[in-house]
Amino acid sequence: MSPAKAAGWKAAMEVPEDVRPSLGKLLLSLADNKRLLGMRYSEWILGAPTLEAGIACSAMAQDEWGHGRILYAMLKDFGYDPGSLEHEREAGEYLNSELLDVAPDDWPTLLALNALFDTALTIQCEALIESRFTPLHYKIRKLLDEERFHFEHARGWTSRLAQTESGRGALEAAFAAALDPCLRWFGSVGGEIGSALAAAGVVDGGPDRLRERWLERVGPLLQQAGVSGSGGAPLEWVDWDDGRRRAGAGGPDPETLARVRGDKNRAMLMD
Numbered sequence: 001m002s003p004a005k006a007a008g009w010k011a012a013m014e015v016p017e018d019v020r021p022s023l024g025k026l027l028l029s030l031a032d033n034k035r036l037l038g039m040r041y042s043e044w045i046l047g048a049p050t051l052e053a054g055i056a057c058s059a060m061a062q063d064e065w066g067h068g069r070i071l072y073a074m075l076k077d078f079g080y081d082p083g084s085l086e087h088e089r090e091a092g093e094y095l096n097s098e099l100l101d102v103a104p105d106d107w108p109t110l111l112a113l114n115a116l117f118d119t120a121l122t123i124q125c126e127a128l129i130e131s132r133f134t135p136l137h138y139k140i141r142k143l144l145d146e147e148r149f150h151f152e153h154a155r156g157w158t159s160r161l162a163q164t165e166s167g168r169g170a171l172e173a174a175f176a177a178a179l180d181p182c183l184r185w186f187g188s189v190g191g192e193i194g195s196a197l198a199a200a201g202v203v204d205g206g207p208d209r210l211r212e213r214w215l216e217r218v219g220p221l222l223q224q225a226g227v228s229g230s231g232g233a234p235l236e237w238v239d240w241d242d243g244r245r246r247a248g249a250g251g252p253d254p255e256t257l258a259r260v261r262g263d264k265n266r267a268m269l270m271d
Contacts, residue, residue, distance in 0.1 A: 006201055008134040012077035015133060019200045022193045023133060024078035026124075026202075028085070029095040029193075029245050031071035033121055035086075036100040036252060037113060038064030039260055043103050044110050056153050060114070063146045070139055087261045091251030095244045099181050102253050108161065108174035115154035115221050116178045120185050122147050123214045127203040155221060162224040171225035179227060184235055184247065186210045191242035 009015045015023060041061035048054035072082045099117055104110040125147075128140045161167030187194035187207040198206040205213070215229050222229045239247045252260060 006132060008132045010134050012133075016200070019196065019202065020078065022196050023202055024075060024080065025095065025243060026193055026197060027071050027075055027078070028080070030121060030124065031068045031075070031085070032094050032096045033100065033117075034064040034071065035068035035260060036094075036096050036256070037118060037121070038062070038068065039256065040100060040104060040110065040113055044107070047107075049107055053153075053157070056149075057110075060118075060150055060153070063150070067143050067146070070143065074135065074139070089261070091253075091257050092249065094251045096246065096252065097181055097185050098246045098248055098250065099178055100252070100256075101250055102256065106170070106174075108167075108170040109177075111154060111157050111161070111171070112174040112178040114150065115158055116175065116182045116218055117185070118147075118150050118154070119218050120182045120214055122151070123210055123217065124186070124203075126213075127205055127210055130204060132201040151217075158221045158224050168224075168226055172227055175222060175225040175227045179222070179229075180235060181247065182214065183211055184237070184240060185245055186214070187245060188237055188240060188242055193242060193245070 012020065012024075038061040041057045041064065044057045045054045045061070048057055072080075072085050075085065076082055097117060099113060104113060122144065125140050125144055128136050129144075131137070131140075158171065161171050189195055189207055191207065194203070194207040194210070197203045198209075203210075219229050236247075241247070241249070251257070258264065
């Protein structure tokens, strides 16, 4: 019987010991990236080019923060302390993409996160809809329902900026910079998370298949921005950390880390 047709696991304790850590890391990676992506959206609520775009950033930020909280809560059953995950870790302990380490300094860079990286998170979540880990089914479907307008927002603004020469130039630079990090984010073929979870039936496709789905989804946006979907060269894995799903050993910068942990707000609750 193939993993996809095998019996499901109704609780974390039922997940085989050789699969459970990888599933926990996948959920933590999704939670960390959604929490940080929500912060990046929130930073543009007042700085967006239109009032409507600022309102959209507010809504997308709330979506991502809510999804992160759902995923963090699930991790308790995998041996993690949700409170510690949200408020006590150092930068090097976050499993976030390098794209989220620092705040985007212009609207096209924020739009690249919206169009490309937000969609990468969605593609990964879609691969969990029929997961053998059955507690994910309802949560993932609810999460994806709330994600639908994120891509529409990205598509609308990509089309809008692509109408002018300066807009296309800015899009091309921002999208090109985000392309390879997004392609790599799905993991290396022989990595410890993606391929193992696909083989176990936790996700419905390995890293290469998810990359293909992502390119199919964002291909028209990349084309509008004047960026080749192939990336132009083979992906580099020299500095890749498969456990953290990122290139390099960094993490959120100090300002981001303090904000995402809520350091200042929690200090007011302490004697």
